[in-house]
Amino acid sequence: MLRVAGVSPESLVDGPGIRFTIFAQGCSHKCKGCHNPSTHPLEGGKLMGVEEIIDKLKGKLLIKGLTFSGGDPFLQSKGFHLLAKRVKEVNKDWDILAYTGYHFEDLLKDKEKRRLLEVIDILIDGPFVEEKKDLGLKYRGSSNQRIIDVQRSLDEDRAILYSEEY
Template identity: 45%
Template sequence: MLRIAGIVRESIVDGPGLRFVVFTQGCPHHCPHCHNPESHDPTGGYLIEEGKILEEYRKNPLLSGITFSGGEPTLQAKELVPIARAVVEDGKYNVIFSGYTFEELMKRCETEPELWELLGLCRYLIDGRYVHEQRDLTLHFRGSRNQRIIDLPASLPSKTPVVVEL
């Protein structure tokens, strides 16, 4: 079971293409001016079976894939892996947002193999905490200038972030 804050069935602002967005519940960052503060409480939201998410996602063949947002989706990596794997098997791709930086995630992967697996099933990572003083509404898929779009297939083999603009 996955604990989520909600789902958006069609989004063009949460990654390239038309995205199905899963907002996970629970976030340790508590960034000031967060866009989703209701997702911070790890006991909030509601539980949903992974299969139900895939069932809803597969109702729209026009989707490019799933975006995992939050909250902090990397805290539920184990539960997200089967969903991410199914999306890849469907020939589509995953995007993941994280308040952790790529470098922080690589450190966590040393002791969290399910996180490494999840990142390996995603095409793009939008990393870093939201910093209100660096807010920039002209950026694609990000809220502040410190956040990066990272090409995960290009980055994971060397554990060095390859930043891209989309």
């Protein structure tokens, strides 16, 4: 079961293309100026099963991929890992993008968080920093956040950034 703050079945702002976005409930980063502070409490939101979410995805022909946003999905690494694996079974062409306040390098050090990384294609890492807020950035709120090609990064054991097209 996942604790979810909400779902956006067709988002244009949470990554490239039309995306199905799942907002994780719970965030320990509590970044100053966060645009989604209602997702911070760990006990908020509602519980949803993996298959319940998969059912909502069925028939979504225009979706390019899924986005795990928040809150921070890495606080529920095990559940989001199961969901990501199931999503790849349903449609191997969908990519998975995840937002986190953690840095990629720190996620690698935690076994459960690394397992989630292994099934993600794109990671936007780092906390939102209000002093570095930049409305001109695609898919990020502040200039310290990186857009990482996760699979290449895992292969090379270092963060590999996507090109400027993002």
